[in-house]
Amino acid sequence: METRRRGKRGIVRILAAFLLLSCLGLLKTQAARRIELDRECSLTVSVEISSAVGGNGAYLEDFNQMEIPVSVYRVADVDVTGQNFTPEGAFAGLDLDKATEAGSLAVDWETMSAQAEAIREREQPDEVGSTVVKRSEGDGPGMAGGTVGGLTPGMYLVVPEAVYNPDYSIHYEFAPYLTALPSSDYTLTGEGSDEWVYDTTIGLKPDAVPQFGRLNITKDLADYNETLGPVTFVFEIIGRDGMGTVKYSEVESLTFSAAGIQTLTVEKIPAGLTVTVREVYSGASYEIEGSGEDTALVWSEEGVAAGVGPEAQVSFRNRYGGGNRGGYGVTNHFASDGAGGWIWNNPTD
Helix, strand or coil: CHHHHHHHHHHHHHHHHHHHHHHHHHHHHHHCCCCCCCCCEEEEEEEEHHHCCCCCCCCHHHHHHCCEEEEEEEEEEECCCCCCEEECHHHCCCCCHHHHCCCCCHHHHHHHHHHHHHHHHHHCCCCCEEEEEECCCCCCCCEEEEEEEEECCEEEEEEECCEECCCCCEEEEECCEEEEECECHHHHHCCCCCCCECEEEEECCEEEEECEEEEEEEEEECCCCHHHCCEEEEEEEEEECCCCCEEEEEEEEEEECCCEEEEEEEEEEECCCEEEEEEEECCCCEEEECCCEEEEECCEHHHHHHCCCCCEEEEEEEEECCCCCCECCCCCEEEECCCCCEEEECCCC
């Protein structure tokens, strides 16, 4: 009998401890102030320019000049606890269960944000607010921002528009994401103050996507010696960035079987590079007229289409200079096979 009573007392102690922990959690929840559902909220969207891409401020000048349109959509209502969300309108079918779970991970929020964005693209609901993120007087060092006001408590989808930098050499893309208004340190991290913040600031995380352009090499062959047969002209192409660092290197060629003009178009050159093209071989019996070197700035295809710059163009002129040696050849190109080897692109194919 005594053993049975001791066992019962142990169970009672365990149950009491469990109830105590539950009550402590309840007290913590109840200790937080209730949300003022009739109070307006604001959302400031910002970019920390100094660490916008790669943490090294490499694109500081771009963000000093750019404007990033941002649209905001209401996704869900929230109750007075700030913990329970009810999707509404076009987003009624959105699963926000992870938003109310303690310890939910960033990947959970990324998944919910992606689902919300898919609904937005499909259903095309009206935005409830918009702003433009840009540098303005009063912004802190290395910061740019824009604010949307007049928002009621709830869950919102923030959709920044992808934009090009001023010279169209970089396309900045931003992932859409969800944010709750109001918010607190405790609801976000499980630690810190549980004071509700009705004027919230969130930061954009840009992904810089380099753009590419084309280079046209035009050769004018003034005259041609048919006895010697086809003649090949070879060009070395070196592309440098604004700091003078070589970022592109390639060799291309043009072959003539008659006098005339030909243009070789070289694709996929990183936009923003200044290319120097040098004619390194002019055929054994042909001479170049004028300079054997020319330079051009490579604009992206999108930049050319937008009218911010012309497609890169260089030109050379040659003529027969006497002699009886032919000068025909081919240029070999090799590409990585991704497994440590190389693939030969046969120029005769």
